Amino acid sequence: MTSFQISLFQLDNYGPWTTTPHPQPEPVLQALQSRLYADLVEAIGEYDGYTFFGRFDNIVALTHGIDRTAHRAIQQRIADSYPVTVSAGIGTGQTPTAALTDATQQLQSTGSAQDPDRTAELVGNTLDSPDEMQIAHFDIVDVTSTMTDQIDAHGAMLQVGTAALSLSSFLYQQKDALAYFVGGDNVIAICPPSLSQQDYQDALDHVLEQHDIPFQVGVGMGTQATDAGMDAKHALEQCRDNGTQIEGLQVASADD
Missing domain, CATH: 3.30.70.270 (Reverse transcriptase/Diguanylate cyclase domain)
Known part of the structure; x- marks a missing residue:
């Protein structure tokens, strides 16, 4: 049975950040989300993955063949360029939906998306040899x-x-x-x-x-x-x- 590897990237504590110490102007938030998404697309694409914007603060990527070291490098690239970090859950499953469910549960196990203590978490296991x-x-x-x-x-x-x-x-x-x-x-x-x-x-x-x-x-x-x-x-x-x-x-x- 074919296995899939899908990763869920989630902005850490993004909701509170947008309103602290005061609400950020919407153009600022839209520009940040757009640039961050574009940088994730480029970074994941360098490892032959596909990225989808989802809700912009929750971004789904098909990461067949991308190991944990590469995931960590992608996270660091975002941390070096933005005032927010991203946590990632790596999921595997026999269908795309099962893999995304696994990735979501892995990420949820690290705490709330609005937990101020959650920073660039990386959880889940990658596939050793991706299938077609x-x-x-x-x-x-x-x-x-x-x-x-x-x-x-x-x-x-x-x-x-x-x-x-x-x-x-x-x-x-x-x-x-x-x-x-x-x-x-x-x-x-x-x-x-x-x-x-x-x-x-x-x-x-x-x-x-x-x-x-x-x-x-x-x-x-x-x-x-x-x-x-x-x-x-x-x-x-x-x-x-x-x-x-x-x-x-x-x-x-x-x-x-």
């Missing part, structure tokens, strides 16, 4: 002509966001996958390698039926997030070129 996983890259079919060039920007944002949330919820609840909106009309999902073409079709059909918004998806395989993610990007380009909904040479058929 699926990365799925979704986007909306022809979003430019149907939304971007047709309706106001806020309306487009709401439609894309609603469809992305519906897709993420379906994959999380029905397929044990973790899917994250990553900007534009793009959603990236960490998926069990057992997902079949029919599983992906189920997800596409769900969003189409609920919101009348068509997605397409490219699927890639690999032991590292960047490798699987690039395969997924290339497969998504095949969808665009061929007018198909699902592409990816490693996607198994429902009969396999």
Whole structure:
């Protein structure tokens, strides 16, 4: 059975920091969160991991192949650059959802997110030899002509966001996958390698039926997030070129 490694990075005592000694201006907080997230993306990407902004103060990363020493170096990089630290829980499991649950519980065991005594904790164990996983890259079919060039920007944002949330919820609840909106009309999902073409079709059909918004998806395989993610990007380009909904040479058929 495939094992996944996912890490949860959480800003330490961030809520109280934003109001001590007085409330911080919102532009200051937004800028700090954006820069910190960008630095985490870059740092984790240097180890071939993928990072998702989550709630900005709770950031999820696919850290297949990234050991504890590298995690500690990433934490130190943040501590050297920001007035806040990050603690991290490393989780493993047979599905992406199980791995994130483990990471969350590991981190929660160190104390509250608003505990003033919690500073750059690192808990959990890494995988010795990561298994192959699926990365799925979704986007909306022809979003430019149907939304971007047709309706106001806020309306487009709401439609894309609603469809992305519906897709993420379906994959999380029905397929044990973790899917994250990553900007534009793009959603990236960490998926069990057992997902079949029919599983992906189920997800596409769900969003189409609920919101009348068509997605397409490219699927890639690999032991590292960047490798699987690039395969997924290339497969998504095949969808665009061929007018198909699902592409990816490693996607198994429902009969396999």
